[in-house]
Amino acid sequence: MTGSEIVPQSTGMATLPMSNPPQTFLLPFGKNQHLVPETAFVSFPKKPNRMPSAEALGALLATKAPEKWLPFCKPNTLCRIQGDTGNCVYTTFQVDGAPGEERILRFISSAIAEKNFEKIKESEPKPATSNERQQIRYDVLNWKKEVDCPSRAQISPEIEKWPVADLTEALKSAAVSPEAKKRNRPGLTQADEVARARSRYICSEELIAVPHGSTYKINEVGNLLHVLFYRTESSAQPADEDEDQ
Secondary structure, three states: OOOOOOOOOOOOEOEOOOOOOOOEOEEEEOOEEEOOEHHHEEEOOOOOEEEOOHHHHHHHHOOOOHHHHHHHOOHHHEEEEEEOOEEEEEEOEEEOOOOOHHHEOEEOOHHHHHHHHHHHHHHOOOOOOOOHHHHHHHHHHHOOHHHHOOOOOOOOHHHHOOOEOOOOOOOOOOOOOOOOOOOOOOOOOHHHHHHHHHHHHOOOOOOOOOOOOEEEEEEEEOOEEEEEEEEOOOOOOOOOOOOOO
């Protein structure tokens, strides 16, 4: 290599199998997306999970409920990545109209993995005959946190010193996060919440009827509110006429 040659950032980094031109995998972590060395992949996903829309993907990524993730934990869609801090399981998604979404690796949390992988093994037992790649892919279902990543919640690409994807490699996900909804406290209705807010901020309340055909003025006198009601011109009583005239 001469001094004028530029080595692409993706050199030595893992890419989607059979992609042409090669498309690198992206591992989100914090505010960045990281490239992953090819040597860190224990197994590659055979295919991505298909999602009907960006909204559906956003809704799934926003939940930690294992039952919601169960259909997306099949061996053919999983991959395992190994680093100095342990090894973890990821999957990918494909969304119509969002090219490249399948490049983004989605972490399978330990709570989801250990509950769902056992169910998958029960419903989809290992084939009687399988080649080495199929065996490695199926073995991902044997992942256990206390064995494979005991000291951290997941692999840290920052600790591993895996490169942050630059503008030529990074990709904005198509996932649309669900709209945040205000959650009432358990057992409280919306009316209860309003009453609770009133009791918190209102120390005294008086209701005063405004006489018909009047206006009012409020003055603060010391610690008191002085309310004056004035008859409007149309409702004012006529003055008594002088009987001597």
